[in-house]
Amino acid sequence: MDLRQLRYFLAVAEELHFGRAAERVHIAQSPLSRQIRLLEESLGVVLFVRTKRHVELTDAGRAFLPEARDILRAAERARDTAIRADAGQMGRLSLGFTNSAIYSELPRLLADYRSQYPQVQLELHDSMLTPQQVEAILQGKLDLGIVRPPVASPDIELLPFAREHLVVALPAGHPLAQREKIDIALLAGEPLITFGRALDSSLSHRITRLCNDAGFHPRVAQEVGDIPSMIMLVSSGMGVALVPSSSKNIKMKQVTFRPLAGPAGPLTLTLALAWNGSVESQLRERFIALARKRLSCQLD
Numbered sequence: 574m575d576l577r578q579l580r581y582f583l584a585v586a587e588e589l590h591f592g593r594a595a596e597r598v599h600i601a602q603s604p605l606s607r608q609i610r611l612l613e614e615s616l617g618v619v620l621f622v623r624t625k626r627h628v629e630l631t632d633a634g635r636a637f638l639p640e641a642r643d644i645l646r647a648a649e650r651a652r653d654t655a656i657r658a659d660a661g662q663m664g665r666l667s668l669g670f671t672n673s674a675i676y677s678e679l680p681r682l683l684a685d686y687r688s689q690y691p692q693v694q695l696e697l698h699d700s701m702l703t704p705q706q707v708e709a710i711l712q713g714k715l716d717l718g719i720v721r722p723p724v725a726s727p728d729i730e731l732l733p734f735a736r737e738h739l740v741v742a743l744p745a746g747h748p749l750a751q752r753e754k755i756d757i758a759l760l761a762g763e764p765l766i767t768f769g770r771a772l773d774s775s776l777s778h779r780i781t782r783l784c785n786d787a788g789f790h791p792r793v794a795q796e797v798g799d800i801p802s803m804i805m806l807v808s809s810g811m812g813v814a815l816v817p818s819s820s821k822n823i824k825m826k827q828v829t830f831r832p833l834a835g836p837a838g839p840l841t842l843t844l845a846l847a848w849n850g851s852v853e854s855q856l857r858e859r860f861i862a863l864a865r866k867r868l869s870c871q872l873d
Contacts, residue, residue, distance in 0.1 A: 670719035754834030764794030764812035
C-alpha cells in the first residue's frame with residue numbers, strides 16, 4: 574500500500590465510477606483498476622463490488638474510506654510542514670542574550686519576529702554573558718546570541734544592531750553625582766561593583782583596561798552576576814558601577830547616572846547578533862534578515 578494507491582482508492586470511492594475516477598487522477602482506466610486490485614491484495618480485503626454498470630463500496634471499503642482520507646491529509650500536512658520548515662517558517666529557534674539586551678532593540682525585534690513567524694517556537698535563554706553564549710553557539714546549544722564584542726572565535730559571525738555608551742552609576746548622595754560628567758581617573762579608590770571574575774565578562778575586561786589606562790587598578794567591592802544587581806547595590810550605597818547607558822531604564826531610587834568625560838569617554842559599547850557561520854539554518858537566517866531590516870530602518 575502506498576499513497577498513490579490511496580489517492581486512486583479515494584477517487585474511485587468518491588466517484589463510484591472507474592472511468593470518471595481515472596480522468597480525475599489523470600491515468601487510463603486499466604492502470605487504475607490494476608492499482609486498486611493491488612491495494613486490495615495488500616490489504617487482504619475486497620474494497621469494491623464491481624459490475625459493468627455499477628461500482629459500490631463493500632463494508633470493508635466503507636470502513637477503510639475515512640482512514641484513507643486521514644492518512645492522505647496527514648501526509649499532506651507532513652509535506653507542508655517539511656516545506657515550511659525548510660523555508661524557515663516553522664520549527665524551533667534558540668536565542669541567548671545578556672540581561673542588558675532587554676533594554677535595547679531586542680524586545681521589538683522579538684515582537685516583529687513573533688508577528689511574522691508565529692509558528693516558530695522561540696526558546697529564550699536570558700542572563701548569559703558573552704563567553705557563555707559563544708560556547709553554547711559553537712556547541713550547537715544556541716542558534717543565536719546577543720553578545721558584546723569582541724569575540725575571538727573565527728566561526729562566530731556578528732551583526733552589530735545596537736550601540737550605547739558606558740556610564741557611571743553612583744549613589745544619589747555621592748559627591749561625584751554633582752558633576753555633569755566624570756573623568757574615570759576620579760574613580761580611583763572608589764569601591765567598584767562589577768561582574769564576578771568567574772563569569773569572564775567581556776564588559777568587565779574592558780572596564781579593567783579602561784581603569785588601567787587611566788593609571789589605576791579598580792578596587793572591587795562586590796562581585797555580582799548581572800547589571801540589575803549592580804544597580805541595586807549602588808542604590809544601597811555599597812559602591813559605584815560602570816554600566817551600559819541602557820541601564821538607565823532600570824528604574825531604581827537613589828541612583829544617579831553620569832557620562833564619562835575626558836580621554837576615556839564616551840566609550841561606545843556594541844550589542845551584536847552572533848551565530849555560527851559554519852552551520853546553515855533557514856530559521857536563523859530569517860531572524861538575521863529581520864534584524865538587518867530593523868537596523869537599516871534605524872540608519873534611515
